Amino acid sequence: MTSRAAPTTDGQATNPPRATVATRNGDAMASCSCRHCGLPVPAPLQEPDGDSFCCAGCRTVYAMIHGEGLDRFYEMRERQGDELSGRPPAPGQRTYAEFDDVEFQRLYSRPLPAGRMAVDLHVDAIHCAACVWLLERIGQKLPGVAEVRVDLGRSRVCVDWDPTRVQLSAIARHFDKFGYAPEAPRGDGRDEQVRREDRALLLKIAITGAVAGNVMLIAFALYGGALHGMEQNFSDLFRWASLLLTVPAVAWGGIVFFRGAWSALRAGVLHMDLPISIGILAGFVGGAINTITGTGEIYFESVTALIFLLLVGRFLQRRQQRRAAEASQLLYSLAPRWARRVSGDEVQEVPVSALVATDEVEVLAGDVVPADGRVLAGQSNLDVALMTGESRPVAVARDDQILAGTINLTAPLRVRVEQSGECTRVAQLMQLVEESAQRRPRIVKLADRLARWFVTVVLSLAALTAGVWSWLAPEVALDHTIALLVVTCPCALGLATPLAVAAAIGQAARARLLIKGGDVFEKLHQPGVLWLDKTGTLTEGCLRLLSWHGDDTARAALLAVERQSSHPIAVALVRDLASAPAGSDFDGADVTDVEQVLGGGIRATWCGEPLIVGSARFLQEQLPQEALAKQRSVLDDAVQRGHTPILVAIGGKVRGVAALGDALRSSAAATIEQLRQRGWSVGILSGDHRDVVDAVGAELGIDSAVCHGAVTPEEKLRIVEASGADGTATVMVGDGVNDAAALAAASVGVAMHGGAEAALTAADVYLGDGDISSVAELVRGADRTVRVIRRNLLFSLGYNVIGASLAIAGLVHPLVAALLMPTSSLTVIVSSYRARLFVAPRPASERRPAALMDSDARPVTLARSA
Amino acid sequence: MSVLYVLLPLALLFAVSALIAFVWATRGGQFDDLQTPAVRILHDDEDDVGERAAEASDEQPERNE
Numbered sequence: 069m070t071s072r073a074a075p076t077t078d079g080q081a082t083n084p085p086r087a088t089v090a091t092r093n094g095d096a097m098a099s100c101s102c103r104h105c106g107l108p109v110p111a112p113l114q115e116p117d118g119d120s121f122c123c124a125g126c127r128t129v130y131a132m133i134h135g136e137g138l139d140r141f142y143e144m145r146e147r148q149g150d151e152l153s154g155r156p157p158a159p160g161q162r163t164y165a166e167f168d169d170v171e172f173q174r175l176y177s178r179p180l181p182a183g184r185m186a187v188d189l190h191v192d193a194i195h196c197a198a199c200v201w202l203l204e205r206i207g208q209k210l211p212g213v214a215e216v217r218v219d220l221g222r223s224r225v226c227v228d229w230d231p232t233r234v235q236l237s238a239i240a241r242h243f244d245k246f247g248y249a250p251e252a253p254r255g256d257g258r259d260e261q262v263r264r265e266d267r268a269l270l271l272k273i274a275i276t277g278a279v280a281g282n283v284m285l286i287a288f289a290l291y292g293g294a295l296h297g298m299e300q301n302f303s304d305l306f307r308w309a310s311l312l313l314t315v316p317a318v319a320w321g322g323i324v325f326f327r328g329a330w331s332a333l334r335a336g337v338l339h340m341d342l343p344i345s346i347g348i349l350a351g352f353v354g355g356a357i358n359t360i361t362g363t364g365e366i367y368f369e370s371v372t373a374l375i376f377l378l379l380v381g382r383f384l385q386r387r388q389q390r391r392a393a394e395a396s397q398l399l400y401s402l403a404p405r406w407a408r409r410v411s412g413d414e415v416q417e418v419p420v421s422a423l424v425a426t427d428e429v430e431v432l433a434g435d436v437v438p439a440d441g442r443v444l445a446g447q448s449n450l451d452v453a454l455m456t457g458e459s460r461p462v463a464v465a466r467d468d469q470i471l472a473g474t475i476n477l478t479a480p481l482r483v484r485v486e487q488s489g490e491c492t493r494v495a496q497l498m499q500l501v502e503e504s505a506q507r508r509p510r511i512v513k514l515a516d517r518l519a520r521w522f523v524t525v526v527l528s529l530a531a532l533t534a535g536v537w538s539w540l541a542p543e544v545a546l547d548h549t550i551a552l553l554v555v556t557c558p559c560a561l562g563l564a565t566p567l568a569v570a571a572a573i574g575q576a577a578r579a580r581l582l583i584k585g586g587d588v589f590e591k592l593h594q595p596g597v598l599w600l601d602k603t604g605t606l607t608e609g610c611l612r613l614l615s616w617h618g619d620d621t622a623r624a625a626l627l628a629v630e631r632q633s634s635h636p637i638a639v640a641l642v643r644d645l646a647s648a649p650a651g652s653d654f655d656g657a658d659v660t661d662v663e664q665v666l667g668g669g670i671r672a673t674w675c676g677e678p679l680i681v682g683s684a685r686f687l688q689e690q691l692p693q694e695a696l697a698k699q700r701s702v703l704d705d706a707v708q709r710g711h712t713p714i715l716v717a718i719g720g721k722v723r724g725v726a727a728l729g730d731a732l733r734s735s736a737a738a739t740i741e742q743l744r745q746r747g748w749s750v751g752i753l754s755g756d757h758r759d760v761v762d763a764v765g766a767e768l769g770i771d772s773a774v775c776h777g778a779v780t781p782e783e784k785l786r787i788v789e790a791s792g793a794d795g796t797a798t799v800m801v802g803d804g805v806n807d808a809a810a811l812a813a814a815s816v817g818v819a820m821h822g823g824a825e826a827a828l829t830a831a832d833v834y835l836g837d838g839d840i841s842s843v844a845e846l847v848r849g850a851d852r853t854v855r856v857i858r859r860n861l862l863f864s865l866g867y868n869v870i871g872a873s874l875a876i877a878g879l880v881h882p883l884v885a886a887l888l889m890p891t892s893s894l895t896v897i898v899s900s901y902r903a904r905l906f907v908a909p910r911p912a913s914e915r916r917p918a919a920l921m922d923s924d925a926r927p928v929t930l931a932r933s934a
Numbered sequence: 935m936s937v938l939y940v941l942l943p944l945a946l947l948f949a950v951s952a953l954i955a956f957v958w959a960t961r962g963g964q965f966d967d968l969q970t971p972a973v974r975i976l977h978d979d980e981d982d983v984g985e986r987a988a989e990a991s992d993e994q995p996e997r998n999e
Contacts (some may be wrong), residue, residue: 144976197973221969267960274956278949285945302938309942 103142104130129247138205144198162249164240165417166406172419173236176252184214186228187236189250191243194223199248206246210239221391225250252419262390269386273379276321279313280372286310287369300362307359310368314352321375322348324382338520340562346526347557348375354550364547367554370885374559377893385566388573389585407438410482423488431481439472440487447666449636451475454804454827455493456755459603459730460611460712461636463666473805478634497781497805501830504785504813514590514854515565518861519558526556526872533876544878551880555871560864560892565857567900572853579906580836581846588832589857591815592850595747596797598843599788599810600740602754602764604803605820605840607730611636613644614711614731617702618724622716625658625674626724629681632662633670637714640728669714680717687715687722699725710763729760735841737768742844746851748799752776753784755806784810801843803827818843849906856903860896867892 100109103119104126114120121127133141166172177187194203200218203225207216212233217226227239240250286306293303325348328341351367351374358364408430409418415430420438423429428444431437437450449461452474461477464470470483472492489495533552537545569586576583600606616623627645630638661673669682671690680690684703688696696703699715702725706713711729715722740750751774754761761777776787784800788810792798800807800814804827811817812830819831821838828834835842871888874880959965 197976200973201977219967219970270960270965278953282949
């Protein structure tokens with residue numbers, strides 16, 4: 069292996085600066101796209117006679133891939149018609165030292181023979197065949213790595229390595245250099261159990277499938293014999309062979325239903341498994357008696373085919389549900405997994421679990437705060453939106469308390485850890501989530517409600533048949549009764565719900581709605597109360613310039629001075645002012661003596677005149693009282709709308725007011741209107757200031773009585789529980805840790821794209837688009853799904869009525885039974901998979917090939933950092 | 935017709951061997967991941983990759999999209 073530490077191609081070592089968004093928008097340049105990521109390349113970086121790159125990151129990664137002789141990656145990607153999700157790779161600076169920690173290896177890796185180890189790592193960036201190919205190649209080229217296997221569906225990379233020859237951190241750094249940042253596996257340790265259950269179910273399907281096929285073949289021979297005559301010894305052979313084959317199918321495959329029925333019976337409820345079990349047992353016992361006595365019908369072909377089909381239906385539903393759950397698990401991006409611990413002069417990356425109180429940690433700009441603590445040194449701004457719902461950045465300085473899970477935006481901080489692990493506020497909120505999830509009332513599914521009277525009706529019909537026939541012809545009474553129980557066995561009824569649910573979850577995933585459970589559809593069918601979080605859900609969750617009052621000079625001065633600052637407000641102002649026309653006539657050179665006042669604003673000199681920029685309070689402190697009088701109405705208006713006004717004063721006179729705020733999502737109003745038309749009542753639950761929430765509510769036409777501002781996570785939980793106390797369906801839509809408990813307590817919790825891990829864990833549905841309009845699609849799709857389930861149930865009941873009438877009349881020929889059952893199941897299968905349940909919100913031309921649909925719902929990590 | 939006494943057990947023997955093969959494959963984890971193998975067939979064999987990569991490195995830098 070050649071040296072892989074440095075890019076091999078020289079000449080590419082001089083890295084041009086990363087292109088800014090502003091220059092990338094130039095339309096003339098769009099024709100030239102980056103060799104690595106496919107994004108347009110800005111003009112200064114275009115090279116007419118070579119490969120162009122949009123940024124240094126892409127250039128480095130291309131050089132590495134090229135240097136390793138792995139250019140086929142690009143070919144394969146083109147063939148797939150896929151791009152690197154429009155995001156340049158950012159090879160990180162992480163050392164991954166925590167991967168070598170004893171604790172980490174004990175938790176995540178497992179020993180293999182010959183001293184090797186295996187570990188499953190999560191890599192968010194895997195999304196196509198080319199990624200699989202590249203990762204497996206680059207991994208196997210490292211000395212000491214025996215094998216790298218990629219699981220595309222779960223974004224897992226299984227590394228099999230020799231710890232004496234190479235460190236895991238070195239492998240991780242190698243992946244990182246190619247733009248695939250590995251993370252510790254985030255499953256909850258149930259992977260192995262899930263895998264075992266999956267395999268066990270597959271084996272059951274295999275056995276019953278093999279049995280059903282062979283018994284059906286033998287049954288054909290018997291049908292032929294019934295029509296044309298067959299010698300007694302051969303028909304006995306076939307009957308006994310069928311019996312012997314059916315025993316393992318019933319004992320091994322049927323036990324799933326017997327167990328379900330038994331546990332439901334003991335809990336005092338009726339479950340769909342009960343009529344299924346009755347049918348299976350009646351058919352088996354009746355068939356066995358008839359085989360032994362050598363008279364009457366055997367029902368083995370119906371019984372085995374029934375078990376087989378039902379198991380397949382369950383497997384499909386289980387797989388779809390788990391795929392949705394896993395896909396949302398992959399999105400856990402905000403939970404800090406590692407921290408930079410400071411000991412003396414040394415900074416060490418350690419797993420978060422290794423932190424204890426009084427440890428000192430460093431939190432860089434853009435990082436997530438790993439533990440609750442107090443700031444020792446540094447001044448910065450924190451994005452606390454996911455923790456409290458507050459949309460504006462919060463300034464922190466020495467001795468301020470900060471919470472784990474918040475994002476440090478501007479400058480590095482030194483923090484003394486006070487609470488870590490289970491004691492942090494995040495962990496306590498997670499505790500609340502678990503408790504409220506357990507309290508949530510479970511709905512009785514439609515199919516199970518049906519099962520209740522189905523069992524009653526079938527059993528009374530059986531009693532009636534037995535009674536009437538023992539009076540008419542006692543010798544056939546038992547046969548006719550068993551025939552009734554077999555033909556009414558609700559095969560299609562048992563398939564009706566799982567198939568419709570599996571189809572719906574699959575289609576929903578294609579529309580970028582990940583649904584974790586089938587009960588969601590039935591819960592959303594009846595309109596109820598829908599609560600919306602504000603920050604990040606109704607709004608975009610980031611600051612924007614919403615209005616500007618003032619002259620062009622003040623505007624230019626504002627832009628010039630804000631360019632000197634890295635405060636989130638300054639970043640938002642520069643972004644929005646610069647993109648407006650006449651915004652860039654003056655540059656930062658005009659500004660001198662810049663002095664930033666924490667939590668207030670900026671003082672500077674602009675073209676020789678004193679310039680003050682900041683909040684109204686800050687300017688009031690600096691200027692005479694009457695200076696602000698003229699702007700009073702503008703200020704009041706901004707405050708009333710819930711915006712943050714920023715004033716610009718030049719030479720002691722206020723010359724302009726910029727109002728910043730968290731802009732509403734464009735689709736919010738229309739979505740709420742659609743939901744209302746469907747009968748839902750809509751309210752807002754937000755941790756942000758009351759004024760802001762009321763302003764947003766007024767803009768959306770939501771009654772202020774149901775706009776709750778400044779609510780804590782505990783209050784959110786209480787309000788949601790109270791609104792659902794009378795049994796109405798409650799839906800909570802949110803994205804933050806502060807919403808998590810309410811999400812878990814609501815009948816259906818819906819989490820948004822870019823939300824916190826806690827919210828994703830607690831929610832039943834995840835909106836991969838991050839667009840509020842998906843909520844309306846979710847409700848519509850749920851409605852359609854429930855209608856399909858009902859249609860399926862109706863079909864299968866229809867078949868059952870026909871079968872039951874024939875059986876009571878004593879007319880069930882085995883051929884009739886053998887025909888009825890598959891036709892009813894087929895009807896249900898076709899009806900489930902032909903239905904259009906969820907419509908992808910985007911036009912077809914923008915969509916990717918279906919195979920990539922499920923995996924491309926993955927987010928850009930830290931999407932919320934401003 | 936008495937050949938049935940041989941043929942039926944024989945047919946069942948085939949079925950059982952297929953079943954054993956399936957059980958073996960399941961235990962070996964061949965059905966754990968049903969998505970990646972579908973894309974892995976797009977990858978060429980190991981030997982082929984070396985050659986193609988050598989070819990590619992000669993001609994690739996000239997290409998521009």
